[in-house]
Amino acid sequence: ASFDACAAFSEYATHHMxxxxxxxxxTTLHTRAVFLAALERExxxxxxxxxxxxxxxxxxxxxxxxxxxxxFGAGDRIIERIGIVVRNYFRETDWVARSSGxxxxxxxxxxxxxxxERLADRRRIMVHExxxxxxxxxxxxxxxxxxxxxxxxxxxxxxxxxEQLLTDAKEAVNRAKKAGRNRVERxxxxxxxxxxxxxxxxxxx
Numbered sequence: 001a002s003f004d005a006c007a008a009f010s011e012y013a014t015h016h017m018x019x020x021x022x023x024x025x026x027t028t029l030h031t032r033a034v035f036l037a038a039l040e041r042e043x044x045x046x047x048x049x050x051x052x053x054x055x056x057x058x059x060x061x062x063x064x065x066x067x068x069x070x071x072f073g074a075g076d077r078i079i080e081r082i083g084i085v086v087r088n089y090f091r092e093t094d095w096v097a098r099s100s101g102x103x104x105x106x107x108x109x110x111x112x113x114x115x116x117e118r119l120a121d122r123r124r125i126m127v128h129e130x131x132x133x134x135x136x137x138x139x140x141x142x143x144x145x146x147x148x149x150x151x152x153x154x155x156x157x158x159x160x161x162x163e164q165l166l167t168d169a170k171e172a173v174n175r176a177k178k179a180g181r182n183r184v185e186r187x188x189x190x191x192x193x194x195x196x197x198x199x200x201x202x203x204x205x
Contacts, residue, residue, distance in 0.1 A: 056119070056123075056150050057099065060078060105166065116152060128143055148185070150186045151188070
């Protein structure tokens, strides 16, 4: 059902906004608009059938500093490569998008909270282990890291909105960054209200 809704949105967006309204040109992932349409549909489905879902946000650490030191081309290459990593890892039924300049969003229908946390942390580890910046002047390599927030929706009601959930997930990312970055923190959404995290955070460093 969510695919039908987003197929209809894609047709609308193509007609009214062009291809750029659907696909991010740098990463070839879905745009924020398509992601929000998918998330709204998933909220309704979860409310109707009582099925859980999860939302993951992965935010690139220190991208502004990377651009300042190595040029915007370096930042674009990082965004592009992380997009490939994220797109190739998740299921066909998951929705993956570039939510903002340095943030990636993943919608995971029908998944338990602990599994969503593990998936998010595995992506964090993979980025840390595989992506580096090569400084050709100094011939040094610098690791690239991401900080994640996982919002678990075990129960939702009709008052929940997609933008609200993205905001709540972003708050989890912000807390993880304040705690040191390169980590994942979880938050639960219950009956339209985000509650305190179930743990201080999680890291497999």
